[in-house]
Amino acid sequence: MTMMGRTIAIFVVAGALATGALATIPGKAPPSAEEAEEIVVTARRSGIPVWRVTGPTATVILVGAIEEVSHGTRWDPGSLTIALRQADQIIFPQEEDFRASPFAMIGYVFKLLRMAKLPKGQSLRQLMPPEQFHRLVVLRNRGLLKAGFERTHPLHLAIELHDIVDGKKGYGLNAQDYVKRAVKKYKLKQVPIPRRNIKQPINALFKSSPEAHIPCLTASISLVEAGPQAVTERSEAWAARRVPDVVTALPTKVFAQCSLDEYLATKPDWRGAVRRALAEPKLTVAVLDLAALAQPGGLLDELVAAGYQIKGPAWK
Numbered sequence: 001m002t003m004m005g006r007t008i009a010i011f012v013v014a015g016a017l018a019t020g021a022l023a024t025i026p027g028k029a030p031p032s033a034e035e036a037e038e039i040v041v042t043a044r045r046s047g048i049p050v051w052r053v054t055g056p057t058a059t060v061i062l063v064g065a066i067e068e069v070s071h072g073t074r075w076d077p078g079s080l081t082i083a084l085r086q087a088d089q090i091i092f093p094q095e096e097d098f099r100a101s102p103f104a105m106i107g108y109v110f111k112l113l114r115m116a117k118l119p120k121g122q123s124l125r126q127l128m129p130p131e132q133f134h135r136l137v138v139l140r141n142r143g144l145l146k147a148g149f150e151r152t153h154p155l156h157l158a159i160e161l162h163d164i165v166d167g168k169k170g171y172g173l174n175a176q177d178y179v180k181r182a183v184k185k186y187k188l189k190q191v192p193i194p195r196r197n198i199k200q201p202i203n204a205l206f207k208s209s210p211e212a213h214i215p216c217l218t219a220s221i222s223l224v225e226a227g228p229q230a231v232t233e234r235s236e237a238w239a240a241r242r243v244p245d246v247v248t249a250l251p252t253k254v255f256a257q258c259s260l261d262e263y264l265a266t267k268p269d270w271r272g273a274v275r276r277a278l279a280e281p282k283l284t285v286a287v288l289d290l291a292a293l294a295q296p297g298g299l300l301d302e303l304v305a306a307g308y309q310i311k312g313p314a315w316k
Contacts (some may be wrong), residue, residue, distance in 0.1 A: 039086050039283065040311065045079035047239045048175055049246075049290060051312030053303055055278040061087070062274075062299075062312075064290035065175040066246060067255060068166075070228070070235040077178045084182050088282035091191045092176065092272035094289060099197040108202050118154045118210055124150040124157070127211055128218070135221045144224065154213035158258060161220040165228055172235075176287050194268070204263040219257035226250055241313040243294045252291055271299060278308065 040052040040061055047254035049064035061083065084090060100108065118124070125133050136157075139145045144164055149157060183190045223230065230250050237245035246252060261267060270288065277284040293299045303309060 035174050037311075039083045041085035042086075043080050043285075044241075044312075045076055046175075047075045047241065048080070049238065049241050049243050049294070049313050049315075051293075051300065051310055053274075053278065054167050054309040054311075055115055057124040058278050060274060060277050061285045062284070062293060063175055063179070063279070063285060063287045064238075064243065064293050065287050066234070066238050066252075066290050067171075067174060067281065068231055068235075068251060069170040069172045069174045070232040071169045073172055073232075073239050075175075075239040077173065077175075077182075079179065080175070081182045081186070084179060084188055084285055085186055086283070087188070087285040089189045089191055089277075090179065090183055090285045090287070091273060091277065092180075092193055092287050093273035094268055094292065096195045096268055097193045097195045098201070099195055100202075104199070106132075108198070111206055111247075115206065118151055118153055122151075124152070124154065126218075127154070127214055132218050132221070135225070139221070139224060154210050154217040158213065158217045158220040161224045163256075164224050165231060166230060166237045172189040179285075183229045200265050201260070201263045204265075205260065208263070216258040223251060223254045238290065243290065243313050243315045247291050247294050247315070256291065271302070274299065274303075 037052065040050060043063070044048045045060060051062040052066070053062060054061045062078070092179060118127075124136065128136075133150075136145065139161075140147065140149055145157075146161070152160070181255065234246055234249040234251045237249065270292075274286055274288075277286060288299070291298070296316065298315075300310060300315050
């Protein structure tokens, strides 16, 4: 699924709105080490985490992206565009383009609406530990949840809690969306994102038990209790390239807890895609989830262990 589709709020929308492969431009000779370094330096002016990974014949620029960038977060997308226009190819290794027919999508929407309430006779009071349910009662008493919330499906209630944190403005521009716009605007060469039918993962979601989504709901309670400031601080840390602060931030943990990846029969081999790019005599820009890159045992640790040279901000 798409990298943005890793959180609960985008699962079905990804299937309805995902775009296909974009136009390409003729290839060019791979840059020299000096040229590649200049491109990386240019990209770093955006302020966001960027790493240059050098192999025997190739250079890969890793752009560490995050979801839910707060409005007002200052970063320079123009500098990133300059670097993108000098690359041979741009890849989104963690993304998949989920598709469905219009009639199928209408059916899925109705199923999601029917899923909003727990089965007859069930209540969150029964499904959650008392202390966790009490936290929801406190949110109701604060006016953040409506009366009768205890009959809401945990996944849908988690979405409501995320919406509370989003606020009326929602989120600002993130790196992956900006890169996609640049690809389309400047007709840059993007490796096509694999297309998948949404039927398997969405049906797997419908068959899941309400209990399976309690961990996501509990994590989402923590996010609301922390307030929008937690998301703002994480966004500012990202824009300042304070990578460890982003990886360990509460929102990062919450979004990971609410991932729907487990409902995918197959997952993108994104690590393999980066390794294949490092075997090609090209300059590749790869946009990836920052936590997947920089968490302990993540891709950056793996590449260091494999002997690749990496330049960029500290990630641990």
